[in-house]
Amino acid sequence: GQQVMQIPQYQHVQEGEDFTTYCNSSTTLSNIQWYKQRPGGHPVFLIQLVKSGEVKKQKRLTFQFGEAKKNSSLHITATQTTDVGTYFCAGESYNTDKLIFGTGTRLQVFP
Amino acid sequence: DTEVTQTPKHLVMGMTNKKSLKCEQHMGHRAMYWYKQKAKKPPELMFVYSYEKLSINESVPSRFSPECPNSSLLNLHLHALQPEDSALYLCASSQDLYRVEQYFGPGTRLTVT
Numbered sequence: 001g002q003q004v005m006q007i008p009q010y011q012h013v014q015e016g017e018d019f020t021t022y023c024n025s026s027t028t029l030s031n032i033q034w035y036k037q038r039p040g041g042h043p044v045f046l047i048q049l050v051k052s053g054e055v056k057k058q059k060r061l062t063f064q065f066g067e068a069k070k071n072s073s074l075h076i077t078a079t080q081t082t083d084v085g086t087y088f089c090a091g092e093s094y095n096t097d098k099l100i101f102g103t104g105t106r107l108q109v110f111p
Numbered sequence: 112d113t114e115v116t117q118t119p120k121h122l123v124m125g126m127t128n129k130k131s132l133k134c135e136q137h138m139g140h141r142a143m144y145w146y147k148q149k150a151k152k153p154p155e156l157m158f159v160y161s162y163e164k165l166s167i168n169e170s171v172p173s174r175f176s177p178e179c180p181n182s183s184l185l186n187l188h189l190h191a192l193q194p195e196d197s198a199l200y201l202c203a204s205s206q207d208l209y210r211v212e213q214y215f216g217p218g219t220r221l222t223v224t
Contacts, residue, residue, distance in 0.1 A: 031210045042201060043154060045212040088153055097208055098167055101153035 002027045002093050004102040012108045019079050021105035023072040023089035030092050032065055032072045033099065038085040046074075079109045115216035117202050123222045126192060132219045134185040134202030142166075142208045143185040145177060146201040148218070154201055160185060161208050192223045 003026040013019050023032065031050045035043040047056055049065035049072060056063045062075045072089055089102040115136045124130050134143065142161050146154035158177040159167035165177065174196075176188040185202055199220055203213040 033212060042215040042217050043203075043213075045214070048210070048212060050210065092210065098156055098159065098169075099213065100156075104153050106151075 002091075002096065002100050004089060004091050004100050006087075006089060006102040006105050008105055009103070010106045010108070012110065013079050015081060015109050015111050016078050019076040019083070019107055021074050021087050021089075021107075023074075023091075023102050025070045025091050025093070025100075027070070027093045029069050030094050032069075032092075033090045034063060034072075034074055035088045035090060035101075036085050037088065037104075041085070043088060076107075079107070081109050081111055083107060084109050115202055115204055115214050117200075117216035117219050119219060120217065121220045121222075123224060124189065124192065125224055126194070128192075129188070129190045131189065132187040132200055132202075132221075134187075134204075134216055135183055136204040136214070136216075137183055138204065138206075138214065139182075140204035140206055140214070141182065142205045143179065144203040144205075144213065145175075145185070145187050146203065146215075148199040148201055158187075159208070166208065189221075192221075194223050197221055197223045 006023050033048045034046040037043045053067045054065040060077045064073045086104045086106045088104045090099045118133045145157040148154045157171045160179045163179045174191050178186040199218045201218045202216040205211045205213045
């Protein structure tokens with residue numbers, strides 16, 4: 001079945017450092033979404049990418065969808081303590097009606 | 112109103128109990144979902160309802176029984192659960208089934224004793 005893997009599993013950074021998480025799917029995706037889950041919270045939608053090679057920015061966050069539509073990345077510039085949480089990518093493949101969540105990357109930011 | 116509500120927030124039940132989880136949204140969304148999330152793991156899809164009809168059942172054991180009484184409500188009936196069913200149960204909704212963001216509720220933390 002479809003698998004979506006993320007690396008790294010954990011990342012600890014000093015506040016102000018950059019952070020990147022990578023997402024790889026075993027199948028070609030029709031779109032990819034990114035969610036953030038704070039400790040003790042629920043997933044919150046961040047963004048959706050649909051086009052091959054698409055790049056979107058939200059303030060300090062940059063999202064990219066690979067040319068082959070099988071991978072994606074999220075880069076955070078100058079992390080803040082409010083960025084703490086687990087970041088999940090979630091992809092839909094062309095032949096299923098469901099969103100498959102990646103394994104997640106847990107980000108810890110030290111002040 | 113962009114909120115999905117879930118009740119109860121916490122639930123402790125024995126293996127012989129019957130209980131129900133409830134989820135509600137008033138965003139006019141036509142798709143609703145149940146996910147199960149274990150600690151430090153991603154959400155796992157259980158069921159999908161589209162226009163109040165069951166669209167996807169991810170081979171979930173029959174001790175979990177979903178119900179969609181109307182377009183705003185989603186229930187999950189629990190019966191004869193096992194301790195390994197202890198998890199965070201998340202409800203979500205979306206405008207439609209495809210290529211749209213999902214809005215998650217705060218979840219019900221379930222403990223089976």
